[in-house]
Amino acid sequence: MTVAAELIGVSQQFGDFTAVDAIDLDIPEGRFTTLLGPSGCGKTTTLRMIAGYLTPTSGTIRIGGADATRTPPEKRDLGMVFQSYALFPHMTVADNVGYGLKLRRVPSGERRTRVMETLELVGLAHLADTRPKKLSGGQQQRVALARAMAIRPRLMLLDEPLSNLDARLRLQMRAEIRRIQSETGLTVILVTHDQDEALEMSDEMVLMQGGRIMQHGAPQDVFPAPANRFVADFLGYENFLTARDGTTLTVRPEHLGVVAGADGAAPAGILALPGTVTDVAYRGVDMLVTVAAVDPSGATVTLLSDVRAAEAGRVEAGQPVSVTAPESRLVALAD
Numbered sequence: 615m616t617v618a619a620e621l622i623g624v625s626q627q628f629g630d631f632t633a634v635d636a637i638d639l640d641i642p643e644g645r646f647t648t649l650l651g652p653s654g655c656g657k658t659t660t661l662r663m664i665a666g667y668l669t670p671t672s673g674t675i676r677i678g679g680a681d682a683t684r685t686p687p688e689k690r691d692l693g694m695v696f697q698s699y700a701l702f703p704h705m706t707v708a709d710n711v712g713y714g715l716k717l718r719r720v721p722s723g724e725r726r727t728r729v730m731e732t733l734e735l736v737g738l739a740h741l742a743d744t745r746p747k748k749l750s751g752g753q754q755q756r757v758a759l760a761r762a763m764a765i766r767p768r769l770m771l772l773d774e775p776l777s778n779l780d781a782r783l784r785l786q787m788r789a790e791i792r793r794i795q796s797e798t799g800l801t802v803i804l805v806t807h808d809q810d811e812a813l814e815m816s817d818e819m820v821l822m823q824g825g826r827i828m829q830h831g832a833p834q835d836v837f838p839a840p841a842n843r844f845v846a847d848f849l850g851y852e853n854f855l856t857a858r859d860g861t862t863l864t865v866r867p868e869h870l871g872v873v874a875g876a877d878g879a880a881p882a883g884i885l886a887l888p889g890t891v892t893d894v895a896y897r898g899v900d901m902l903v904t905v906a907a908v909d910p911s912g913a914t915v916t917l918l919s920d921v922r923a924a925e926a927g928r929v930e931a932g933q934p935v936s937v938t939a940p941e942s943r944l945v946a947l948a949d
Contacts, residue, residue, distance in 0.1 A: 617679075618643040618769055618801040619664060624673030626659050626825075633659040635825035636673065641769070641818075644799045646792065648812040651822040652848070657805045658773060660822070664803065665771055666690050678768055693762030694771040697778060699754050701746040707733070707757050708742040714765040732760045735794060752783045759794065770795075772804040776811065788814050809849055813837060821845050840864070842948045851945070853917045855887075855909035862947045867920035869943040872903050872929055873936045883941050885910075889917070891933045903929055907937050 619641040626634040634656040641647050641664075649657035662668045663675060666687035675683045682690055693714075701710050712729040720728070733739040736756040746754055755775060762770055772791075776784045792815050795802050806812055812819050813833045821828045821836070821844075829841040840846035843854065843862060851864040872891070889907030903919040917937050929935065 615640075616643040617641065618677070619803075620674075620676040621660070621664070622674040622676070624660070624663060624670045624675060626656075626663060626668060627671040632825050634663070634670075637825075637827050639820065639827065639830070641801065641803060643801050645817040646795050646802045646804070646815055647818040647820065648804045648806060648816040649820050649822060650806055650809065650812040650848075651828075652807055655822040656825040657807075657820075657822050659825075661771055661773055661803060661805045664769070665692055665694055691765075691768040692771055693765060693767035693769070694773070695755075695758045695762050695775045696773050697775065699758035699775075701754060701757055701761075703746055706743050706745060707738060707749070710746065710757055711760045711764050714761060718765065728764055728766075729760075732764045735763070735797070736760045736790075751779050752787060755779065755787060756790070759791065763794070763798070763800070768801065770800050770802045772802060774805055774807070776806075776808075784811075791815065821848065823848075838945075840945060840947065846945065846947060853915075855907075855915050855917070856911040856913055857946075858910045860911070863944045864947055865939050865944050867902070867918040869939050870917060870919035870921075871938040872905065872919045872921060873938055874929065875934060875936060885939050885941055885944065887917075887937045889935055889937050891929050891931050891935055892916075893931055894929055901929075905935060905937050 617640045621637055621639040623636050623638060624634060625632065625636050649660055651657050659668065663670050666685060669684060674681060677690055708729050711732055712725050715725045715728060730739055733742055736759055738753060738756055738760065741753065746757065776787055779787060788811060804815065816833050819833050819836050820830045823844050829836055829845045837849060840849055840851065846864045851866050853865050853867060853870065855863050857863055887907040887909060889905040891903060892906050893904040895902040901921050903921060905917045905919065907915055907917050909915045919937060
């Protein structure tokens, strides 16, 4: 695997506050890497250090194999798209996209060719002579992407670029950005707090909390096997219980069944916990059932079961039930 960028023991201090705490991270070339986590976890600070807008308090950043720790942003060969697309309102779409090329003194003929090639890639060639104010939010975002891509950067950095779009358009643009990355082979680093966005778009997913990397890997490896309670909770596992030996276990709501009666009897390989329904929320296709249950350690826990409405029996608040889950769906957590 060729490494496009490498962070070695990188930290960032703001006074007494440690925003990023001695992280090591390799960004593979030609892949889509997502920095994921809640606000304040250090993901945006990490991106800004890679971009050169912040200098690490300690550690080394290498880009393309060369030490770039103190290289200014304009010399790092990067493209960047922010939450605010920052398009020039007085310029046409084509002029916006070609702006970085003009700064790099690319000859006008080559500049026009590269601008139109990039606009074709994002599906906006027919709007080359249009001003940004006449574009929709999704179109403006594509122009911002095209502008960053036109310079053919070594790395493309995306700082929550979908956050200003409505839900339907966000879904469309996820697929569009992933398509562009796949077709061009760009190395992309995306910052997001949206787990669905990260799962859908990433080749590599880096979960951060408290300035540290909690787990790193392909979504298909991370999602079914969260390393600790933070990762499990952030990825929507929601249900936590304690085994007889004190191990913390987690299971997703869609893997919990609810059966009328609370005798606890279950076939081999099935965990069954006695409990009482405390709430039922009908949501059309599915039902979210909240149960106060007794876990294997004897503690009372609140569990959520997300069951298909067509397959669910009639359950009501106050009803005794058994909450069931295949033991294969239980994930043991490190902490």
